[in-house]
Amino acid sequence: MDLKKCTRCAGFSLISLSLVCITANALLLVPDGKTWSSDQLSMHVLLLPGFIGGGLMVRSLDPMRARTACSVGCCVPGITHSFLCSIFGMLGAIYCLSVSGVGLRIGPKCFINGEWDYHFQESEGDYLKYNAYWNLCEEPLTVVPWNVTLLSLLVVASCLEMVLCGVYLVNAIILSFD
Numbered sequence: 001m002d003l004k005k006c007t008r009c010a011g012f013s014l015i016s017l018s019l020v021c022i023t024a025n026a027l028l029l030v031p032d033g034k035t036w037s038s039d040q041l042s043m044h045v046l047l048l049p050g051f052i053g054g055g056l057m058v059r060s061l062d063p064m065r066a067r068t069a070c071s072v073g074c075c076v077p078g079i080t081h082s083f084l085c086s087i088f089g090m091l092g093a094i095y096c097l098s099v100s101g102v103g104l105r106i107g108p109k110c111f112i113n114g115e116w117d118y119h120f121q122e123s124e125g126d127y128l129k130y131n132a133y134w135n136l137c138e139e140p141l142t143v144v145p146w147n148v149t150l151l152s153l154l155v156v157a158s159c160l161e162m163v164l165c166g167v168y169l170v171n172a173i174i175l176s177f178d
Helices: 003-028 049-059 063-071 075-106 131-136 143-176
Strands: 110-112 115-117
Touching: 003 049, 003 075, 003 143, 049 075, 049 143, 075 143, 131 143
Parallel strands: none
Antiparallel strands: 110 115
């Protein structure tokens, strides 16, 4: 497979992963399928790591734009565009990974004993091992497995995005010397 096809393939894979991140982040905003006020949602959900980082910033890697720039006969700007967009996408994936990872470590904000708080924060992620604690949240009832599943999906997707952005970056550098 030549480098241009590899770059295009990485770009299309990144578009799919960015849509996964956007969808996961949208679902994080509605635990138990209900809307909650912003003071009842976790801060790491409100920072929108899937929308901003894993979604929009990674979507800047549009393989069609880079190909169009090269087909005009002026390939250096297209490669420069690919290089800058891959750096921007890498930063977005790192943002998504960081915020989602911290969200997993801290745990969700939920209502226990008349108080909305991060009740699992002191466990430093140990709550993930003991799912018996997950039923302690009175509202939203299934917020812990909901957040664990979706934030884990964001972590995995952002790791894949970082690898693919790296491939995109290396290909952009190699193609600039071609």
